[in-house]
Amino acid sequence: MTHLVLAPMEGLVDWRVRQLLSTTGGFDLCVTEFIRVSQNLFPAHVFHRYCPELLNGGKTLSGVPVLVQLMGHDPELMGENAAFATTLGAPGIDINFGCPSKTVNKREAGASLLKCPDNLFHIVSAVRRAVPADIPVSAKVRLGFSDKELFLDIARAVEAGGAQHLTVHARTKLEGYKPPAHWEYLARIREAISIGMTGNGEIWDVADYEKCRDISGCDSFMIGRGAIAAPDLANRIKAFEGGAHVPKQSWADVLAMLLAYCDLMDLDGAPEHHQAGRIKQWMALIRKSHAQGATCFDEIKRINAIDDLRAKLCHDMSLPENQQQDVPIAAE
Known part of the structure; x- marks a missing residue:
């Protein structure tokens, strides 16, 4: 069965959007905007600001789980913040290795870490050690920084670090959000790792979803801008998979x-x-x-x-x- 995730779009997909889109239906999971870990162990109110769903059992009002996403380059500090987030009720921790922002990448975070897959391994390992064994750890990556040469090394580093799941945005940092997304690389990554995988990039409508599914072989997909452009897209994808056609939202x-x-x-x-x-x-x-x-x-x-x-x-x-x-x- 197809699994759909609402993407953590910084500056746009806040708790309000998560509430509205999860209520509209179709999404199985949400991820918060990234919490930038740089110097400190954050107090509870910071996590609650980014993820007020922690006060509701880590779920939206309609019952969709919300992962807390962290971004940073210091493995131990990332682990400490991840561990604290789980004490507040986070149902899972996601690590951002994909943000293409110039400001973020100048500070050794986000997609800049893709230049050296060992960075990913050490950060994922530290987070995995820090959180309880029953709390899933996942990571979101791109195909590389300036090119795709390390795309398999990147995926394998996340798996070796102990993550249970990997989300891949099928473009490099340099490609940003420019079409096309290279879905064919998703298939190669999926064959190279044994953990669960979610495909991401350029899914704007049901036809895009179908094409991405057929090319990538994935059964889990993260939707970002497409879900904001068409708030009922996840619902229509689920209906399509069930053999039904649901007209577009009025x-x-x-x-x-x-x-x-x-x-x-x-x-x-x-x-x-x-x-x-x-x-x-x-x-x-x-x-x-x-x-x-x-x-x-x-x-x-x-x-x-x-x-x-x-x-x-x-x-x-x-x-x-x-x-x-x-x-x-x-x-x-």
Whole structure:
């Protein structure tokens, strides 16, 4: 059975998005945005800020488990923070070796560690030793830093370190998020390791999922930008695997989700500019799957008052159904 994971997109997939998308359905697992481990053992409130689900048994309100993701280069400090996260209720620890951010990579973290697979081995080993045996440890990697020469060494280092699972973003750090994702490498990695593996990269719709599945041979997939662009994508993939066809989420339902997101941001007093920025960021991706998104984004991109932005979304929801009907966008 296909296993779907909501990707930990830094600066976008926060607890609110996890709550909304896990409630929409289809996802079996979520991962937090990375917690940057550099100098200290963090206090509980830091973990709760990134993963308030720890106060709910490590699950979203709809019952989907949430792994705590850590990123850093110091093995022992990573282990200490991982161990503490498990005492707070983390159901698993994920290690970020894939972030392509220039700022992160200048500080010996994220994808920069892929240059030397021994780095991965030592960090994974330290985390594995530090956390209880029944707590799974996983890692997310890319195919390499500037090239793919070490892609198998990278995967084997994670396995040798004691991780139970590996997620592979099928591009190098240098390739960033530029198409295509090299799904054929996923098949080669899957054959070279014995631990579980999740494929990631360029899954925007059900057709992409089917192609990635057939090329990679994976049965677990992580979806990031595709799930933000089409919030019901995981549900439609699961239906497809079950032999059913579920129509794409209506435009009115998408707008309702964005308004629900505003409500959740209000709960913990997010600043007005932060709320507006997050809605625009989400709408910018929605343009890829809903034709109305392009027009809506153009109309809201200069709105900074959250009440005005809410009013715009509510107005669009109130339009007659024939004006909300979605029009497919041609493939890019």
